[in-house]
Amino acid sequence: DVKVTQSSRYLVKRTGEKVFLECVQDMDHENMFWYRQDPGLGLRLIYFSYDVKMKEKGDIPEGYSVSREKKERFSLILESASTNQTSMYLCASSLGGAGNTIYFGEGSWLTVV
């Protein structure tokens, strides 16, 4: 069974704090993704990684960075959290190559106050 695990389901952080969201997959997938989901806007890609230490910006990378030191682990970093980053964050993974299915984790609800 496909398993994408996000370490924190619910977080509350203060404006200006540095926030780490961690994600681990156990399927030996090459690709990993971070999306955010907001009502009425759907899922939007923040960053994705196609290999260890490799990353590409998605549609909304501003205010975020990522780290992929090991194949199974992909971290999303908010350097200085702001209230407009309050959202549901979804990690996902897939095999490399076009057409492969993307599998999602359970999501992390982040509230920035």
Add this chain to the structure above:
Amino acid sequence: EDQVTQSPEALRLQEGESSSLNCSYTVSGLRGLFWYRQDPGKGPEFLFTLYSAGEEKEKERLKATLTKKESFLHITAPKPEDSATYLCALRGYQTGANNLFFGTGTRLTVIP
């Protein structure tokens, strides 16, 4: 530019009342049309992938079909446990090999 539009936004059905959800799309070159189910507060769960017009996939009470402009998710004799938001997403040559472009979903409620 790749586009995905889902309709209706919300749908209420009586248990056993069959219906269809629509996903209209425009894409420069389709690499895959995906359907996901999402329960409140959880991540999307993969249902189907369709690659070419005329293709159909089935799973229990769900059947997905694809034309050159639309995909339908048909729900036959739904049960309350089918209540969820159903998301359509596509991957096209403009979207890139590794990303999905999502619609905003149809929220389905099945009433006992």
